[in-house]
Amino acid sequence: MYARMLVLRFPKDIVDKPIITYLVRDYNLTFNILKAQIYPRKEGMLVLELRGSKRDYDKGIKFLKQVGVVIEPVAQGIxxxxxxxxxxxxxxxxxxxxxxxxxxxxxxxxxxxxxxxxxxxxxxxxxxxxxxxxxxxxxxx
Missing domain, CATH: 3.30.70.20 (Alpha-Beta Plaits)
Structure with missing residues (x-):
């Protein structure tokens, strides 16, 4: 099982789309939402842990980029x-x-x-x- 903590930034034109649903349904990924700030018709931000096989994870990341989600690794630690x-x-x-x-x-x-x-x-x-x-x-x- 491959897992990564990510920050996803949703531009206002896609913030109302069920993008995470596609990750589960089409790419067999699971997720744990750690923090979210999503407002209709405004930009959104989601911090989550994304899990699945490395192959499915890579395909899911490619999908997110294609639909316009900006992806950042969690660049800080404790x-x-x-x-x-x-x-x-x-x-x-x-x-x-x-x-x-x-x-x-x-x-x-x-x-x-x-x-x-x-x-x-x-x-x-x-x-x-x-x-x-x-x-x-x-x-x-």
Whole structure:
């Protein structure tokens, strides 16, 4: 299974089209919407995790480009400064992807960066300021 976090930008002339439906139906892809700002007759933005076989994923990306969707990889990430983190667990309550979780019975806060969508909710929540936004301009689709 191939998966990528993407930012999709919809121009106003296609924002009302069921484009994601086509990805599911015609390209056998699944998705998890992480953030969306879509307004009728205006531009839209969708952050999602797109999953499927590499072949279907590539075909789906080609389709999105053909219909005019601007595709960007999630070019930021989150890392944890383990020296600052005091394992309070506040971040686990706001993490939508489960990248931050509590390991029981040890009560240790685990961070699985590959599951992170870079939504930044943990950055805002962390009282120790241990969660840090990073930027990587080399990410590819």
């Amino acid at each position: 890392r944890r400064d383990d020296d600052r983190c005091y394992q309070c667990g506040a971040c686990t309550a706001v993490c939508p992807t489960g990248a931050l979780r509590i390991k029981r019975p040890e009560m240790a806060v685990l961070f699985e960066s590959e599951r992170c969508s870079a939504c930044e909710l943990c950055v805002k929540t962390c009282p120790a300021r241990a969660m840090i936004v990073t930027f990587d301009k080399t990410l590819a689709l």
